[in-house]
Amino acid sequence: MEKKEQLYEGKAKKVYATDDPELLIVDYKDDATAFNGLKKGTIAGKGVINNQMSNRLMAKLEKSGVPTHFVRELSERETLVKKVSIVPLEVIIRNIAAGSFSKRYGVPEGVVFEQPTIEFSYKNDELGDPLLNSYHALALKLATPAEIETIKDYSFRVNDFLKAFWKECGVTLVDFKLEFGRLSDGTIVLADEISPDTSRLWDAKTGEKLDKDRFRRDMGGVEEAYAEIMSRLEAHL
Ligand code: TMP
Ligand code: ASP
Numbered sequence: 001m002e003k004k005e006q007l008y009e010g011k012a013k014k015v016y017a018t019d020d021p022e023l024l025i026v027d028y029k030d031d032a033t034a035f036n037g038l039k040k041g042t043i044a045g046k047g048v049i050n051n052q053m054s055n056r057l058m059a060k061l062e063k064s065g066v067p068t069h070f071v072r073e074l075s076e077r078e079t080l081v082k083k084v085s086i087v088p089l090e091v092i093i094r095n096i097a098a099g100s101f102s103k104r105y106g107v108p109e110g111v112v113f114e115q116p117t118i119e120f121s122y123k124n125d126e127l128g129d130p131l132l133n134s135y136h137a138l139a140l141k142l143a144t145p146a147e148i149e150t151i152k153d154y155s156f157r158v159n160d161f162l163k164a165f166w167k168e169c170g171v172t173l174v175d176f177k178l179e180f181g182r183l184s185d186g187t188i189v190l191a192d193e194i195s196p197d198t199s200r201l202w203d204a205k206t207g208e209k210l211d212k213d214r215f216r217r218d219m220g221g222v223e224e225a226y227a228e229i230m231s232r233l234e235a236h237l
Contacts, residue, residue, distance in 0.1 A: 001025065001080055011037060012050070012197060021083070022184060026051075028077045032197070034216040036128050043215060043222050048076045049230045050195035055079055056237060057162065057194045064161050066154050068190040069181060084181025084191050087143050088123040091151060093159045094175040098200050099213075101175075110207070116159050118152060123179070150188045151180050158190065166201060169232040171210065174200035196229050 003025050004017040011033045016025040028047035033040050051073070058070035069081040094101055097111040120137055121129040132140075134148050143151065155178055166173045176199035179192035192198070196211040203210060210229040214222045 001074065003027075003078075012047075013193070018080070023071065024081055024083045025074065026079050026081055028079075028193075032212065032215050034212070036125060039216070041215060043226060045223060046197070046226055049226045050193055050197055051077050051079055053195050053230060053233055054193040056233060057165070058190065060165065061158060061161055061190065064157070066157055066161070066190055067187065081191070082183055082189065084183055084189060086123070086179055086181045086191060087147065087151065087188070089137060089142055089151070089180070090121040090123050090129060091155045091178045091180070092119045092121070092175060093117070093155055093178070094119075095159070095163060096172070096174040096200075098174050116156065118155060147182075147188055154178075154180070154188070154190060158194075162194070162199075165236070167204070169236045170204045171229065171232055172202045172204045172207075174202055176200070196226055201229055 001018050001023065004019065006014055006016050007024070008015040012029055012031060014027040014029065016027065018025055028051040030042050030044055030046045032043045032046065055070055055073050058068040062068050062070065069084055071080040071082060073079050094117045095113060097107040097113070098109045101107065102109045120132055120134065122132050122140065122142065123129060137143055137148060138145060158178060162176065163173045176194065178190060178194070180188050181191035183189060199211055200213060201211045202208065209219065210225045214220065214225050
């Protein structure tokens, strides 16, 4: 599959056209940002890990009945995906209090919820991805009621699957962010990526952070954490 013109460059990935109007190539970078792009850096080898991890997990999710944009891995950093128009909602599922939840509601990090929470942000960098509920999403015409129901259903199914998978790897899935897209026929599929950039992953025994919080919080050992989480995943494929 030939890479044609670059269509888009995001914070962590570039997207290219292909000969097929329904397919795109995603190219994962080592660039890392946080706090809506205010903090910038590089995590050596991150692009390779995020590409491979996201693909392995999406292939498994697809088998478990959640449709995704994943088609085929082309190289260490490049993947062929179905072209979607992204629903401008960031969906965050949380199993344990951390990050903005802990800050907003005054709950210490690490408090385990009896059941997972779901929240939506309006995917809009200029506005700083503001938190919204499904009524706001409908008022803003970001998605239809049926699409929101599908997105919620898939998101909780992704959580059930990922929580169990990471548990087998000795990792606690704290929270994660998903994005969905519409195929040309309107079908909703899981898009974007599932990686340590978009998830909080803690060592189940020690509680050590094995994700992008090490970069966000200047904790050091960032590359090592990405390598460790990837090797845990590879041992359980
Ligand atoms: P938060 O606690 O900062 O709201 O983050 C919740 C989860 O979402 C966490 O796993 C990191 C992920 N996330 C992203 O993938 N992109 C973002 O822009 C933000 C703010 C969080
Ligand atoms: N990548 C996001 C940004 O640059 C935020 C994050 O992951 O913390 O804003």
